Amino acid sequence: MAYLSTDKVEHHFHDVVIVGSGGAGMRCALQLADAGHRVAVVTKVLPTRSHTVAAQGGINASLGNVASDHWHWHMYDTVKGSDYLGDQDAIEYMCRAAPLLVRELEHQGVPFSRLDDGRIYQRPFGGQSREFGEGGQASRTCAAADRTGHAILHSLYQQNLRAGTHFYQEFFALDLITGDDGCQGLMAWDIARGEYHLFQAKAVILATGGAGRVFRVTTNAHICTGDGGALTLAAGLPMEDMEFFQFHPTGIADVGPLITEGVRGEGGYLINANGERFMERYAPTAKDLASRDVVSRAIAQEIREGRGCGPKKDHVLLKLDHLGEELIMSKLPNIHELALRFADVDCTKDPVPVQPTVHYTMGGIPTNRFGEVVYSKGRNKEVVFPGLYAIGEAACVSVHGANRLGGNSLLEIVVFGRACGNQVMKHLREHRYHAQLDVDCWQRGAERVERWLSSARDRREGPSIADVRLRMQTIMQEHFGVYRTEELMAEGVARLESLAGEMDRAVISDGCGLFNTELVEALELENLMALARVTAAGALARRESRGAHARDDYPERDDERWMRHTLATLDSEGVKLGYKPVRTSPMTVESFPPKKRVY
Amino acid sequence: MSEMIRLSIFRFDPERDDKPFMQSYEVPVTKRGMKLLDALNYIKWELDGTLTYRRSCGEGVCGSDGLNINGVNGLACITPVTGLKQPVHVRPLPGMHVIRDLVVDMDHFFDQYRQIQPWMQTDTPTPEHERLQSPEERALLDGQYECILCACCTTSCPSWWWNGDRFLGPAVLLQANRWIVDSRDEATGRRLDQLEDAFRLYRCHQIMNCMEACPKELNPTAAIDSIKRKLLARKS
Numbered sequence: 070m071a072y073l074s075t076d077k078v079e080h081h082f083h084d085v086v087i088v089g090s091g092g093a094g095m096r097c098a099l100q101l102a103d104a105g106h107r108v109a110v111v112t113k114v115l116p117t118r119s120h121t122v123a124a125q126g127g128i129n130a131s132l133g134n135v136a137s138d139h140w141h142w143h144m145y146d147t148v149k150g151s152d153y154l155g156d157q158d159a160i161e162y163m164c165r166a167a168p169l170l171v172r173e174l175e176h177q178g179v180p181f182s183r184l185d186d187g188r189i190y191q192r193p194f195g196g197q198s199r200e201f202g203e204g205g206q207a208s209r210t211c212a213a214a215d216r217t218g219h220a221i222l223h224s225l226y227q228q229n230l231r232a233g234t235h236f237y238q239e240f241f242a243l244d245l246i247t248g249d250d251g252c253q254g255l256m257a258w259d260i261a262r263g264e265y266h267l268f269q270a271k272a273v274i275l276a277t278g279g280a281g282r283v284f285r286v287t288t289n290a291h292i293c294t295g296d297g298g299a300l301t302l303a304a305g306l307p308m309e310d311m312e313f314f315q316f317h318p319t320g321i322a323d324v325g326p327l328i329t330e331g332v333r334g335e336g337g338y339l340i341n342a343n344g345e346r347f348m349e350r351y352a353p354t355a356k357d358l359a360s361r362d363v364v365s366r367a368i369a370q371e372i373r374e375g376r377g378c379g380p381k382k383d384h385v386l387l388k389l390d391h392l393g394e395e396l397i398m399s400k401l402p403n404i405h406e407l408a409l410r411f412a413d414v415d416c417t418k419d420p421v422p423v424q425p426t427v428h429y430t431m432g433g434i435p436t437n438r439f440g441e442v443v444y445s446k447g448r449n450k451e452v453v454f455p456g457l458y459a460i461g462e463a464a465c466v467s468v469h470g471a472n473r474l475g476g477n478s479l480l481e482i483v484v485f486g487r488a489c490g491n492q493v494m495k496h497l498r499e500h501r502y503h504a505q506l507d508v509d510c511w512q513r514g515a516e517r518v519e520r521w522l523s524s525a526r527d528r529r530e531g532p533s534i535a536d537v538r539l540r541m542q543t544i545m546q547e548h549f550g551v552y553r554t555e556e557l558m559a560e561g562v563a564r565l566e567s568l569a570g571e572m573d574r575a576v577i578s579d580g581c582g583l584f585n586t587e588l589v590e591a592l593e594l595e596n597l598m599a600l601a602r603v604t605a606a607g608a609l610a611r612r613e614s615r616g617a618h619a620r621d622d623y624p625e626r627d628d629e630r631w632m633r634h635t636l637a638t639l640d641s642e643g644v645k646l647g648y649k650p651v652r653t654s655p656m657t658v659e660s661f662p663p664k665k666r667v668y
Numbered sequence: 669m670s671e672m673i674r675l676s677i678f679r680f681d682p683e684r685d686d687k688p689f690m691q692s693y694e695v696p697v698t699k700r701g702m703k704l705l706d707a708l709n710y711i712k713w714e715l716d717g718t719l720t721y722r723r724s725c726g727e728g729v730c731g732s733d734g735l736n737i738n739g740v741n742g743l744a745c746i747t748p749v750t751g752l753k754q755p756v757h758v759r760p761l762p763g764m765h766v767i768r769d770l771v772v773d774m775d776h777f778f779d780q781y782r783q784i785q786p787w788m789q790t791d792t793p794t795p796e797h798e799r800l801q802s803p804e805e806r807a808l809l810d811g812q813y814e815c816i817l818c819a820c821c822t823t824s825c826p827s828w829w830w831n832g833d834r835f836l837g838p839a840v841l842l843q844a845n846r847w848i849v850d851s852r853d854e855a856t857g858r859r860l861d862q863l864e865d866a867f868r869l870y871r872c873h874q875i876m877n878c879m880e881a882c883p884k885e886l887n888p889t890a891a892i893d894s895i896k897r898k899l900l901a902r903k904s
């Protein structure tokens with residue numbers, strides 16, 4: 070008896086398949102491989118090309134190497150930073166685990182910068198405090214100069230080489246194989262050879278990163294297209310809180326590359342066209358180190374009121390020359406390089422033009438704090454979907470709620486990468502054998518590819534994917550920016566829905582089987598479009614301002630009605646919205662009730 | 669009319685072409701500080717969707733888009749396109765098997781990386797806290813750990829072209845050195861033993877191409893030299 074109704078598809082058997090080789094995927098792979106499991110990592114780029122490599126400023130942990138610190142203070146800051154949309158059990162778990170995980174990274178070889186006494190260097194970052202906001206600024210962000218992501222990603226790759234993890238690199242995940250009893254595997258496309266592969270597994274873990282490319286200007290890599298979320302939607306499962314995209318206050322104006330918050334942590338500050346240090350007006354205590362949503366809104370406000378810089382008055386300036394060349398070259402060398410290359414500015418002498426830029430996807434695939442994907446069924450809002458897991462930026466666990474604190478994402482990827490690995494091991498003990506697959510289960514994935522290849526081979530006429538993508542990104546940029554209104558968003562939703570209708574007619578011109586990157590871009594565009602639609606619908610519906618979702622027409626947070634997570638599903642009829650409560654009960658400590666955020 | 673850039677780009681689709689050829693394109697300058705990657709993207713998105721190349725971060729940190737640009741290796745995403753002599757000749761990294769157009773097979777390069785066991789190795793028990801390292805000890809890693817494994821250096825090294833099956837090449841030797849100089853790593857002896865080999869290390873003749881090619885301004889030659897000196901010192 071054949072397993073599949075085709076011989077076009079190579080069939081693999083693994084205990085676990087992890088989609089994604091960023092920090093989250095590789096930390097999880099390591100946990101499982103070191104425990105002796107057969108782990109396959111499927112990744113659309115070579116592992117060290119994953120976007121974790123671009124992270125700059127650092128990773129948070131209450132090591133207290135510079136000034137006394139406590140995980141409970143870290144937890145408080147994270148809950149407050151999330152604008153009370155974060156799930157407090159997951160936040161407690163993450164902040165408690167942070168010191169352990171960061172030291173473990175050090176043991177795994179991460180070349181952290183050092184203090185004079187030889188311990189890990191820590192710098193102040195936005196939204197950090199001691200003693201629950203009462204004890205002044207904390208220094209919680211552990212850094213390897215301003216290349217912390219590179220240092221972590223390479224170390225985790227090295228550890229996986231040691232552990233013998235199987236990498237299927239430049240393989241594109243096409244479709245989840247799901248049935249009544251959960252997720253059983255994954256269909257993928259070998260980009261280089263142009264072949265289909267079916268990975269059968271007892272557990273599938275999505276670690277596919279963020280979706281910043283739904284917008285036109287972003288700090289995210291070209292590959293950040295939210296693929297895991299789109300696979301989840303296609304499986305009939307929801308996405309959570311996608312209306313919350315973080316605008317980082319300091320992307321290089323017009324082009325996007327990030328200038329880390331570490332610059333302000335080291336003493337840099339923002340000025341407007343009058344040379345005024347305007348953050349003092351918006352956040353008298355924390356000033357430039359207020360939380361990101363606050364700083365981004367302040368910049369947008371300055372620009373709206375005509376105090377922007379440059380001929381178009383569309384950005385502000387980040388001043389750091391006063392820090393001195395020596396500090397810049399030892400603690401911020403990469404920033405120096407980026408400013409020179411992308412803004413043509415020597416930051417040891419001149420300020421860098423910056424503007425709020427799409428940076429981080431707070432929303433994602435809904436999970437509990439074990440990384441298990443959950444959905445709502447009737448009254449039960451968190452039913453586990455067996456065999457499917459999500460971690461990292463792709464997931465919404467949710468430790469970031471409506472606004473992520475800098476340095477918490479690198480932390481999230483290692484903490485939940487490991488936790489998920491441990492949870493999967495439990496699952497494997499109870500699920501010893503691979504399930505029987507439907508012999509036709511490969512078809513839906515293959516159709517995704519064939520539809521595009523045939524458009525090229527038959528030379529069909531239609532809009533190009535580059536054209537559709539740019540229009541989508543422009544709609545998102547213009548209608549779902551830092552400040553949102555009912556009117557603007559309603560128009561955005563309408564335009565987006567009509568554009569989505571054009572996807573069926575879109576074509577590519579490359580019909581070649583080998584290393585067809587136009588095909589990959591087409592598949593990514595399908596994914597982006599799905600995520601843009603749930604983002605837009607969720608944003609329009611949420612009539613309040615919370616964290617990164619700021620509305621002119623509803624300027625206040627409304628805890629009564631909106632302290633809840635959005636759950637969006639997508640089918641042929643469009644986006645459907647549902648909601649679930651925030652998990653306000655931590656694991657062991659008392660809950661932090663919502664209060665007004667002041668920085 | 670806006671300023672135009674002329675490019676001549678290496679094309680090869682093994683399913684269709686008997687042999688590679690150079691194809692000409694003209695691309696408008698779309699913004700100040702435009703990079704070669706912007707030009708390639710313009711071609712792919714506006715002129716010819718079949719042009720094939722790798723890219724990810726777009727800011728010189730992921731190492732995807734090492735290319736041979738007017739005869740010199742570099743990263744497309746940080747190479748300003750306006751300063752280049754035209755037509756800009758863009759080819760895949762030299763000495764590599766071409767999969768398609770500008771995409772080369774990186775397997776051997778990463779295999780060689782694995783051969784040096786590039787992970788922290790210690791025999792002493794793992795401490796409860798971090799392993800201590802002074803700022804001076806840590807400074808020895810600067811200029812080494814930043815490598816993005818783009819292979820620009822290795823594929824510019826004549827010794828690697830001829831003996832790449834056994835000579836490890838500059839990028840991998842730089843990484844070998846990164847672990848040798850890390851005060852926390854306890855396998856220095858074993859690492860040096862493994863490199864003491866006529867081919868793995870000693871095929872480097874200090875031609876310095878590698879240093880000039882490195883887009884991150886790292887210096888593999890100095891690292892190789894330092895390994896050689898350590899080996900010598902060990903003998904005497």
Ligand SMILES: Cc1cc2nc3c(=O)[nH]c(=O)nc-3n(C[C@H](O)[C@H](O)[C@H](O)COP(=O)(O)OP(=O)(O)OC[C@H]3O[C@@H](n4cnc5c(N)ncnc54)[C@H](O)[C@@H]3O)c2cc1C
Binds near residue numbers: 296
């Ligand atoms: C410029 C920048 C700077 C940052 N700085 C910091 C910082 O200082 N501190 C901090 O805490 N956070 C920072 N962040 C955020 C943080 O880096 C990311 O959130 C985090 O690295 C995400 O890791 P990940 O493992 O979830 O995903 P990624 O590293 O993005 O990896 C995603 C993986 O999924 C794979 N993949 C995706 N789709 C598919 C598919 N269809 N098929 C197969 N494989 C697929 C990709 O190949 C890749 O390997 C920064 C982010 C940016 C953009």
Ligand code: SF4
Binds near residue numbers: 838873875892
């Ligand atoms: S210095 Fe050595 S490694 Fe560098 S190019 Fe020359 S021979 Fe190759």
Ligand code: SF4
Binds near residue numbers: 819822839886
């Ligand atoms: S040493 Fe430089 S050129 Fe060589 S692989 Fe590393 S970053 Fe690239």
Ligand code: FES
Binds near residue numbers: 727729744
């Ligand atoms: S695209 Fe990442 S280095 Fe050029």
